[in-house]
Amino acid sequence: xxxxxxxxxxxxxxxxxxxxxxxxxLIRMLPLPVLPPEDTHTxxxxxxxEAMGYNEPMLVQFGLFLKxxxxxxxxxxxxxxxxxxxxxxxxxxxxxxxxxxxxxSIIFSIPLGIALGIFAALKKNTWIDYIISTLxxxxxxxxxxxxxxxxxxxxxxxxxxxxxxxxxxxxxxxPAMTWSMIPPVLALSFGVIASFTRxxxxxxxxxxxxxxxxxxxxxxxxxxxxxxxxxxxNCGVVIIPSILGEFIGIIGGSLIIEKIFAIPGVGNLTLxxxxxxxxNIFMLSTCFYTAIGLLAGLVNDISYGFIDPRIRMGxxx
Amino acid sequence: xDNITSNFEHIPAEKFKFVQDENIHDIELQTKxxxxxxxxxxxxxxxxxxxxxxxxxxLMLLFVIISPIISPYSIKDTDKLYVNFPxxxxxxxxxxxxxxxxxxxxxxxxETAMNFWKGIAIETGMxxxxxxLASYETEVKYRGKMVxxxxxxxxxxxxxxxxxxxxxxxxxxxxxxxxxxDETGIQVIYPWVDADDISGITDNSNIWYxxxxxxxxxxxxxxxxxxxxxxxxxxxxxxxxxxRIPGDDGSYAYSTAKSGAVQVRMCYYNYYTYLFGHKPSYxxxxxxxxxxxxxAIGIGxxxxxxxxxxxxxxxxxxxxxxxxxxxxxxxxxxxLLDRICDVLSGVPFIxxxxxxxxxxxxxxxxxxxxLFAYVLTGWIGMAGLTRKQFYRxxxxxxxxxARTLGASDARLMFKHxxxxxIGTIITSxxxxxxxVIRGETTLTYLGIVDLSSxxxxxxxxLLSQGNAAVTTAPHAMLWPSVFIGLLMIxxxxxxxxxxxxxxxxxxxxxx
Numbered sequence: 001x002x003x004x005x006x007x008x009x010x011x012x013x014x015x016x017x018x019x020x021x022x023x024x025x026l027i028r029m030l031p032l033p034v035l036p037p038e039d040t041h042t043x044x045x046x047x048x049x050e051a052m053g054y055n056e057p058m059l060v061q062f063g064l065f066l067k068x069x070x071x072x073x074x075x076x077x078x079x080x081x082x083x084x085x086x087x088x089x090x091x092x093x094x095x096x097x098x099x100x101x102x103x104x105s106i107i108f109s110i111p112l113g114i115a116l117g118i119f120a121a122l123k124k125n126t127w128i129d130y131i132i133s134t135l136x137x138x139x140x141x142x143x144x145x146x147x148x149x150x151x152x153x154x155x156x157x158x159x160x161x162x163x164x165x166x167x168x169x170x171x172x173x174x175p176a177m178t179w180s181m182i183p184p185v186l187a188l189s190f191g192v193i194a195s196f197t198r199x200x201x202x203x204x205x206x207x208x209x210x211x212x213x214x215x216x217x218x219x220x221x222x223x224x225x226x227x228x229x230x231x232x233x234n235c236g237v238v239i240i241p242s243i244l245g246e247f248i249g250i251i252g253g254s255l256i257i258e259k260i261f262a263i264p265g266v267g268n269l270t271l272x273x274x275x276x277x278x279x280n281i282f283m284l285s286t287c288f289y290t291a292i293g294l295l296a297g298l299v300n301d302i303s304y305g306f307i308d309p310r311i312r313m314g315x316x317x
Numbered sequence: 318x319d320n321i322t323s324n325f326e327h328i329p330a331e332k333f334k335f336v337q338d339e340n341i342h343d344i345e346l347q348t349k350x351x352x353x354x355x356x357x358x359x360x361x362x363x364x365x366x367x368x369x370x371x372x373x374x375x376l377m378l379l380f381v382i383i384s385p386i387i388s389p390y391s392i393k394d395t396d397k398l399y400v401n402f403p404x405x406x407x408x409x410x411x412x413x414x415x416x417x418x419x420x421x422x423x424x425x426x427x428e429t430a431m432n433f434w435k436g437i438a439i440e441t442g443m444x445x446x447x448x449x450l451a452s453y454e455t456e457v458k459y460r461g462k463m464v465x466x467x468x469x470x471x472x473x474x475x476x477x478x479x480x481x482x483x484x485x486x487x488x489x490x491x492x493x494x495x496x497x498x499d500e501t502g503i504q505v506i507y508p509w510v511d512a513d514d515i516s517g518i519t520d521n522s523n524i525w526y527x528x529x530x531x532x533x534x535x536x537x538x539x540x541x542x543x544x545x546x547x548x549x550x551x552x553x554x555x556x557x558x559x560x561r562i563p564g565d566d567g568s569y570a571y572s573t574a575k576s577g578a579v580q581v582r583m584c585y586y587n588y589y590t591y592l593f594g595h596k597p598s599y600x601x602x603x604x605x606x607x608x609x610x611x612x613a614i615g616i617g618x619x620x621x622x623x624x625x626x627x628x629x630x631x632x633x634x635x636x637x638x639x640x641x642x643x644x645x646x647x648x649x650x651x652x653l654l655d656r657i658c659d660v661l662s663g664v665p666f667i668x669x670x671x672x673x674x675x676x677x678x679x680x681x682x683x684x685x686x687x688l689f690a691y692v693l694t695g696w697i698g699m700a701g702l703t704r705k706q707f708y709r710x711x712x713x714x715x716x717x718x719a720r721t722l723g724a725s726d727a728r729l730m731f732k733h734x735x736x737x738x739i740g741t742i743i744t745s746x747x748x749x750x751x752x753v754i755r756g757e758t759t760l761t762y763l764g765i766v767d768l769s770s771x772x773x774x775x776x777x778x779l780l781s782q783g784n785a786a787v788t789t790a791p792h793a794m795l796w797p798s799v800f801i802g803l804l805m806i807x808x809x810x811x812x813x814x815x816x817x818x819x820x821x822x823x824x825x826x827x828x
Contacts, residue, residue, distance in 0.1 A: 019663050026672050141805040143755050145762060146798045149784060157788055164788075255667065256759055260784065274671050274765055282671070289665040 005302055012294050016287075023286045024062055027279050028054075033080050041077075041084025048077050076280035081272050087280045091269065091288075093170075098258065098265030100172050101184050106246055109189035110196055114239065117200025122227070124205055132197060139194035145256045148187035152260060156183055165262040184261040188254060192246065199242060203235045210234075241303040248296040357740070360818040367814020374807040377800070381618045388612030389595055392773035396607035398482065398585055401790035402475045404602040410474070417600070420447055421475040425468045432534040433523065434473065436542060437480040440507065440525050440562075441584045445477035476597055479585045480523040481507050488555050491572065491579045495559035497591050504562060505587045508546040508569035509553070509580075515545050522582055547573070554579030604793040605782045613774050614800050620772035624684075625753035628691045629746050635692065636699025637742065641730045643700065644707025651704070662697045669693055670760055684771050687760075691753065702745055706738025740819035747815045751808035758801055776801050 032054070035042045052068070053061045068074040075087040082090050120132040139147075156162045167180040207213065208231055216226040258267035266288070273281035351359075362368055385392075405419030426434075431446075438444035450470040456463050486494070494505050512519045516530045526542035527535040537543050547570045557571035572579045589597050601610035643651045670690040677686035710716065711734055719733050760766045761777030768775045776797050783794030 015660055015663050018660050022660075023664070023668060023672065026676065030675055137809065138806055141751070141809040142802040143758060143805060145759065145780065146802050149780070149787065149794055149798055153787055153791055153794070255763060259763060270667070271763060271765075274667075277675065286665070286668045289668065290663055293665060294663050 001305060004305070008298055008302065012298055016290060016294055019290050020287055021062060023290075024065060024283065025058055027283055027286075028058060028061055030277075030279065033277070033279075035079065036083075039083060044084055045077055045079055052076060075284045078278055078281055080276040080278040081281065082278075087284050090281065091266070091284055094264060094266050094269045096170075096172055097166075097263050098267065101166075101181055101263055101265070102188065102249070102254075104181060105185045105188035105192060108185065109192040110243055110246065112189075113193040113196025114200050116193065117197040118204060118227075118232070120197065120201045121204035121208060124208075129201075133201070136194045136197045136201075139190050140198065144187060144191050144254065145260060147190055148184075148257055148260045151183050151187050155186075166264075168262075168264065184257050184263055187257050187261070196239070196242070199238060200235060203238045204231060207231045207234045237304070237308045240307055241300045244303050245296045245300045248292060248299055353740070357815075357818040361814050364814045364817060367810050367817075370807040370810030370814070373803065374811055377618075377804055377807065378622070381615050381622060384615030385612045385619070388609050388615070389593065389598070390609040390612055392608065392613060392616050394607075394609065396589075396603065398479050398607070399476065399597060399599070399603050400607045401605050401786045401793055402599065402603045403790065403792050404600055405474070405476050406598045406600060407596050408598075418447060419474045419476045419602075420472050421478075422450065422470065422472050424470050425453070426471055427466065427468050429531065429533040431469060431471075432536075432542075433532070434471075434478070436526055436534065437477065437523055439542065440523075441477070441480055441586070443474075443477040443480075443586060445473040445480070447472045447474055476586060481525075481582045482585045483522045483580060484583055484588070485575050485578050485580045487578055491555050491581070494583075494588075494591060495557065498559040502560065503587050503590060504560060505583050505591055506557070506559070506571050507562060507582045507584060508565065508571055509573050509582060510545055511547045511549065511552075511573075514547065525582075546570075554581075601796045602790070602792045604779060605786050605790070608774065610779070610793065610796050613779055614776065614797055616773045617775040617777075617779055617797075618800065618804070620768065620775055621754045621757055622750075624688070624757060625750045628688065628695060628753045629749045631688075631692050632695040632699055632749065633742065633746055636696035637703050637735065639696060640700035640703025641707060641735060644704035645711060645726065645730050645734070647708075658697050658700065661694050664694065666690075666694065666756070667760075667765065670765060674766060682771065683766060683768060687757075687766050687768075691756075695749075695753075698749075699742065699745065702742060703735075703738060706741060707734055710734045710737045744812065744816040744819050747812035748809070751805050751812065754801075754808070755805060 032049070035045055051064075053064045056064075068076070073088060075091075078085050078087050078090060116132055116136075120129045123129045152164065156164045162183050163180045165180075166184060167177050169177065171177050208227070213226055213231060216230050217223070221229070255267040255271060257263070258265045259271060262268070266285070269281060270285040270289075272278070273285060403419050403421055404417050406417045409417035410419060423430075434445050438446070448471070450472055452467055452469045455466050455468065457466050458464075491506075497503075498505055507525070510525050515524050515526075515528050518524055518528065518530075518532060521532060524532065525544060525546060527545045529535060534542055544564070546565075548568045550568070550570045552573050553570045554572040554574040559571075561567065561569065561571075572581045574580075586597065599609050599611065601614065604610055604613065639654065643654045670687065673686040673690040673693075674683070677689065707730075716729060716733055719729055724733065757766075757775065758777040758780070761768055761775045762781045763777075764781065767778070769778055779797040780794060780801070783790070783797060787794050
């Protein structure tokens with residue numbers, strides 16, 4: 001098992017390295033942004049460019065890039081949007097907003113999603129199930145920005161319950177801030193709730209019809225006991241990995257929700273970097289999103305092995 | 318010997334004899350043979366929600382095809398003044414259909430503003446005020462005395478509020494409008510008003526009556542407006558020989574000279590009629606660019622749909638070939654190709670798109686580079702699917718039989734194994750299309766890809782334009798949202814129905 005995990009981790013790093021190299025070369029091939037001649041930072045940025053080997057061959061540049069990251073965790077300077085500032089410092093400032101909003105959304109939506117799924121599965125083929133399933137289907141189909149816009153218009157503008165955009169500032173846990181986070185949290189939650197409802201329902205309906213459930217009932221357990229002790233445990237095999245995947249995804253956040261509600265997060269930073277264009281920030285964002293995607297996949301795979309004793313990871317057949 | 322073997326083929330038929338007695342007791346099958354596709358279609362038509370979704374999808378496709386045709390506007394007709402205006406069709410508005418009356422709510426309008434609207438109503442004959450929603454009475458101190466002031470919340474026809482605007486015309490154009498006026502009897506050009514007569518106000522073309530410097534109307538004793546039209550015919554830019562407004566004794570000047578051209582006050586609504594040959598009519602309203610939303614949604618969606626179909630066809634082909642090779646050869650080849658997939662699928666899609674836009678957009682255009690971005694990673698899912706089908710079928714007997722008969726690898730792959738998995742592959746294609754549309758909408762919404770120069774607009778662009786003015790013009794965001802939402806729901810239902818029909822064993826299992 002441990003051997004398998006190590007193997008997977010090493011492979012993941014290799015893939016990550018290749019992707020970084022590819023993106024790095026592609027980004028460095030782009031023409032550099034012209035620096036404002038008057039600005040005091042221009043000199044610094046030019047010197048940094050020299051130090052980062054902008055005039056050297058591509059592989060030397062990549063070597064320097066890696067060296068800077070491994071020795072000083074230095075991702076370079078912003079050359080446009082946050083002129084002359086350290087990219088990593090900017091990035092660090094942006095992380096909390098994304099993480100907090102996503103964390104709230106997950107805390108709120110996963111239990112609700114699972115509960116709805118269980119409810120629908122237990123009431124299978126009744127009108128409750130039909131309503132839940134239809135709503136789930138609708139929410140999964142409709143792109144998240146559509147209901148984000150609807151939430152913004154109705155809850156924030158028409159009913160005036162919430163502020164239109166997220167409050168600015170860094171007082172992450174003040175009541176006003178939390179209140180202003182509710183619309184984006186809601187918008188993020190819909191999709192998560194729906195996907196958990198769907199997975200749970202599909203999984204549970206399958207488990208409920210299996211033979212060991214019949215056995216559990218025949219040996220005298222009530223329906224509730226049988227469901228909680230036997231059926232739900234088996235559903236966990238599928239649900240828990242996706243919960244873990246969700247938790248890794250929280251730091252990635254959603255570009256579109258962050259744009260709509262003006263969340264000062266990583267997604268907005270990435271969008272700014274793309275539109276500016278600010279290549280050093282974009283490079284960092286690329287590595288960041290790649291790492292999250294790969295990690296989520298890995299955690300998902302490995303957690304199956306931990307949870308489900310029937311799966312032997314890394315064994316041949 | 319030779320003679321005998323060759324004769325085997327020439328044994329006359331009558332020398333043969335049945336081993337059993339000559340009557341065949343089997344009854345020929347009475348039912349009609351049903352093909353795989355026909356069977357799937359029957360299963361599909363039993364799924365009610367999918368059938369309904371297919372119908373709605375058909376209607377939406379019809380909308381996409383005909384809306385740009387029946388819309389009187391092309392995507393390039395962007396009006397500078399009718400911006401973010403609500404849905405309006407004069408025919409419906411006259412019959413009191415509220416949703417098409419171009420109604421906008423204006424809050425706390427004071428006396429000056431109310432007089433202003435009244436001025437437009439009197440001059441152009443089109444009353445902007447549809448109804449008064451509420452009136453408030455407040456007492457304020459004015460020059461040492463308590464004075465009652467009234468404010469109103471009113472509902473106005475946004476198209477009528479534009480009223481009269483200043484415009485500079487060439488002499489020919491001015492004459493053409495006059496000819497048109499004579500022909501139709503619709504007043505476009507209104508008498509000129511000199512700024513000196515209206516307390517020096519130059520930025521408000523709708524004031525034709527005597528006002529103070531704040532723009533408040535100076536009423537006469539009966540409470541009527543006092544007109545302030547210019548009678549300085551010597552200042553007119555060009556002679557005016559067309560119809561005159563009621564109450565004109567022939568002394569009003571209808572234009573003023575403006576360095577080799579004519580400046581006029583003209584009723585924008587009627588000018589619009591002159592320009593387009595019909596009155597302004599926007600079933601879905603206009604957006605922040607002044608586009609007709611009805612046609613714009615059709616044009617945006619048309620691009621999305623074509624793009625999605627092209628992308629899925631390309632990805633389907635690449636994925637099918639790639640997956641076939643992977644699945645058929647297996648072993649080291651499979652391993653190597655799988656690693657390539659791993660690397661490509663690890664790159665976040667937003668990064669791929671952005672890099673392609675940076676590098677290629679200027680060289681090959683926005684759309685091809687967007688297409689490349691989709692093609693670069695989009696086939697991976699399809700390849701995985703095909704690979705799985707190949708693993709399922711390649712060790713079966715019919716493949717071995719074909720191989721024994723000497724079929725080549727390519728023939729085995731595409732003639733014998735691939736058709737067996739085609740149901741799964743086609744149905745997944747039906748689910749790929751909405752995915753592509755969703756991705757395209759998201760990226761155009763975020764502004765990472767700008768398709769306006771190629772496709773005119775796109776649903777994502779319309780949404781982001783609508784979002785910018787969501788508080789003043791919710792309709793501009795509503796219609797594209799409704800359209801894309803409905804399209805996604807129907808496509809997914811349709812795709813799910815197809816999947817259930819082609820693979821009855823996976824019925825009800827999501828994904």
